[in-house]
Amino acid sequence: xxxxxxxxxxxxxxxxxxxxxxxxxxxxxxxxxxxxxxxxxxxxxxxxxxxxxxxxxxxxxxxxxxxxxxxxxxxxxxxxxxxxxxxxxxxxxxxxxxxxxxxxxxxxxxxxxxxxxxxxxxxxxxxxxxxxxxxxxxxxxxxxxxxxxxxxxxxxxxxxxxxxxxxxxxxxxxxxxxxxxxxxxxxxxxxxxxxxxxxxxxxxxxxxxxxxxxxxxxxxxxxxxxxxxxxxxxxxxxxxxxxxxxxxxxxxxxxxxxxxxxxxxxxxxxxxxxxxxxxxxxxxxxxxxxxxxxxxxxxxxxxxxxxxxxxxxxxxxxxxxxxxxxxxxxxxxxxxxxxxxxxxxxxxxxxxxxxxxxxxxxxxxxxxxxxxxxxxxxxxxxxxxxxxxxxxxxxx
Numbered sequence: 453x454x455x456x457x458x459x460x461x462x463x464x465x466x467x468x469x470x471x472x473x474x475x476x477x478x479x480x481x482x483x484x485x486x487x488x489x490x491x492x493x494x495x496x497x498x499x500x501x502x503x504x505x506x507x508x509x510x511x512x513x514x515x516x517x518x519x520x521x522x523x524x525x526x527x528x529x530x531x532x533x534x535x536x537x538x539x540x541x542x543x544x545x546x547x548x549x550x551x552x553x554x555x556x557x558x559x560x561x562x563x564x565x566x567x568x569x570x571x572x573x574x575x576x577x578x579x580x581x582x583x584x585x586x587x588x589x590x591x592x593x594x595x596x597x598x599x600x601x602x603x604x605x606x607x608x609x610x611x612x613x614x615x616x617x618x619x620x621x622x623x624x625x626x627x628x629x630x631x632x633x634x635x636x637x638x639x640x641x642x643x644x645x646x647x648x649x650x651x652x653x654x655x656x657x658x659x660x661x662x663x664x665x666x667x668x669x670x671x672x673x674x675x676x677x678x679x680x681x682x683x684x685x686x687x688x689x690x691x692x693x694x695x696x697x698x699x700x701x702x703x704x705x706x707x708x709x710x711x712x713x714x715x716x717x718x719x720x721x722x723x724x725x726x727x728x729x730x731x732x733x734x735x736x737x738x739x740x741x742x743x744x745x746x747x748x749x750x751x752x753x754x755x756x757x758x759x760x761x762x763x764x765x766x767x768x769x770x771x772x773x774x775x776x777x778x779x780x781x782x783x784x785x786x787x788x789x790x791x792x793x794x795x796x797x798x799x800x801x802x803x804x805x806x807x808x809x810x811x812x813x814x815x816x817x818x819x820x821x822x823x824x825x826x827x828x829x830x831x832x833x834x835x836x837x838x839x840x841x842x843x844x845x846x847x848x
């Protein structure tokens with residue numbers, strides 16, 4: 453970073469939870485600590501409000517209330533979160549940011565946007581979750597008992613409406629960030645704001661093929677999935693995949709499913725070849741990745757796919773759909789396969805039968821992940837800040 457470093461007040465949707473936004477937010481804070489940058493992170497915490505200062509890096513934990521609404525097992529929305537405006541206001545006045553950065557229309561994001569408007573600070577907003585696609589898929593899931601045309605058409609309407617609402621919210625920002633080029637282009641078109649690329653990084657010392665612990669005598673092909681077990685992740689495709697592979701004559705394979713969510717009970721009933729571990733973190737998660745032979749990620753809604761990058765860093769080829777961010781991470785035929793749902797069985801079948809190809813992909817996957825560091829990600833984010841503060845719109 454060159455020149456004067458802006459003072460950043462960061463309001464992430466999620467920080468302590470287990471999801472992509474929280475994962476990125478924690479690394480962003482760590483980047484600021486390592487570089488000793490003037491950085492304030494305002495996040496939802498527990499207990500009583502607490503402000504901590506570590507040199508130029510401040511954190512402000514503001515608890516959610518008892519009336520918070522559950523969105524997922526570890527995600528909630530507090531409709532009275534703006535009650536924290538007085539304390540956040542005083543903290544912001546002391547910190548004196550040059551720019552406020554929010555990660556979405558959450559309770560924390562609304563607090564940050566309100567303060568940016570109050571102080572007339574430039575506002576940056578990063579898009580981390582395709583909330584419009586999530587809304588459409590969940591609505592279609594609820595209507596699945598009706599004729600096929602009904603949920604599809606209704607879900608598309610819900611998705612379009614949600615995108616319009618989200619675009620209106622993001623239009624309030626002076627600069628936007630998104631994790632893939634396609635989404636950057638779409639956001640720029642619907643909001644009229646400059647959008648910069650904000651990809652994700654990976655810790656290649658934590659996620660590594662060296663963490664593999666499976667016995668050399670274990671010749672089963674282990675298919676792995678890591679992530680939320682929910683409708684929008686398309687996890688109900690996994691039992692169909694199992695059936696298709698068995699129909700193709702494969703018996704020497706099994707699944708390991710890492711995560712939790714509303715679809716877990718259904719998956720347990722319909723995926724007999726799977727071991728369910730729940731949520732894993734740190735070294736346990738790294739070892740679980742390294743023990744996989746192929747990573748199977750059928751989601752159509754992920755904006756990036758941190759778990760895909762972690763799999764590649766662990767030397768595990770990934771099979772992903774052509775939709776969303778994971779397709780921008782995987783190089784088809786080199787570090788995995790990028791195929792529609794209907795071709796997952798044949799793509800995986802070919803790799804099950806071709807151990808040398810899997811080995812070549814493992815080497816290529818690890819090499820590709822090695823160039824994607826968190827430092828390079830956040831360096832480019834600060835470039836976006838400087839563009840917004842100098843009123844020089846630019847696109848990446």
